[in-house]
Amino acid sequence: MATNSTFQLFSSSSGVSGFFDSSTETPLPPPPPPVxxxxxxxxxxxxxxxxxxxxxxxxxxxxxxxxxxxxxxxxxxxxxxxxxxxxxxxxxxxxxxxxxxxxxxxxxxxxxxxxxxxxxxxxxxxxxxxxxxxxxxxxxxxxxxxxxxxxxxxxxxxxxxxxxxxxxxxxxxxx
Ligand SMILES: C[S@@+](CC[C@H](N)C(=O)[O-])C[C@H]1O[C@@H](n2cnc3c(N)ncnc32)[C@H](O)[C@@H]1O
Incomplete structure (x- = not known):
């Protein structure tokens, strides 16, 4: 399936799970808990x-x-x-x-x-x-x-x- 990097939440290239800044591929802190x-x-x-x-x-x-x-x-x-x-x-x-x-x-x-x-x-x-x-x-x-x-x-x-x-x-x- 084609991916659109603009809307990417998980890094496809690093193999590390978590949230990433799609423009720099740097890991993001975990999102705030839902309240x-x-x-x-x-x-x-x-x-x-x-x-x-x-x-x-x-x-x-x-x-x-x-x-x-x-x-x-x-x-x-x-x-x-x-x-x-x-x-x-x-x-x-x-x-x-x-x-x-x-x-x-x-x-x-x-x-x-x-x-x-x-x-x-x-x-x-x-x-x-x-x-x-x-x-x-x-x-x-x-x-x-x-x-x-x-x-x-x-x-x-x-x-x-x-x-x-x-x-x-x-x-x-x-x-
Ligand atoms: C570009 S601002 C737009 C704010 C507002 N809708 C406006 O037009 O003035 C993006 C908004 O989406 C919220 N946001 C970003 N990521 C989100 C997420 N994963 N879940 C919920 N809200 C998110 C931000 O906190 C921010 O309020």
Whole structure:
């Protein structure tokens, strides 16, 4: 079977099992253990300031800003493979995704009403938040780093939902 090195998790050439940085073939530390994070488990140790993100057609969402140094003890950088995978930064692709989803909703090709949504590698979680505001019955957020969920995703959910919704609705969002 053909392999695509971009998506390679295990080294094919070294014969050593484990996770590898596919660009350098250097071994990565073991990934963090899978844990469930409850919406009440917001980080109390990190300052998260909130700012607006203006999308198209009058849609504005709120996003937090936290320091990579404060959360991970790392200098500000996009990512450290196997340790911090970039979840504290807002990546342009998620905004493009929201714009595409919004266009599909507006032209009647998509409805989130009553849907259950899972956002993988969510970071800020703005697409999941958009789905929720569009009527999803439940949204689950998942990320490589629990710290990202606790210091950024949960505050983003709370900031975007608190103006419009009661705590009952916030319970529909799972991490
Ligand atoms: C490029 S960032 C994108 C973040 C966010 N979706 C955005 O667009 O702003 C990649 C995200 O995927 C997460 N990630 C990377 N590897 C992952 C894995 N194996 N399982 C879950 N999340 C992962 C990172 O923690 C990070 O939040």
């Amino acid at each position: 469930e994070v409850l919406s009440s488990e917001v980080s109390l140790n990190v300052i998260c300031s909130v700012e607006p993100v203006n999308l198209e057609d009058g849609l504005t969402l709120l996003k937090g800003r936290v320091s990579t140094k404060e959360v991970f003890g790392l200098p500000n950088s996009d990512l450290v493979p196997g340790v911090y995978e970039g979840g504290l930064k807002l990546w342009e692709g998620s905004l493009d995704l929201i714009k595409a989803l919004q266009a599909e909703v507006q032209n009647g090709h998509l409805s989130f009403s009553g849907k259950r949504v899972l956002e993988l590698g969510c970071g800020h979680g703005l697409p999941g938040i958009f789905a929720f505001l569009e009527g999803a019955s439940a949204v689950h957020f998942q990320d490589f780093n629990a710290e990202v969920l606790q210091s950024l995703t949960i505050p983003n959910v709370n900031a975007n939902l608190s103006e419009k919704l009661s705590p009952f609705y916030i319970k529909r969002c799972k991490f």
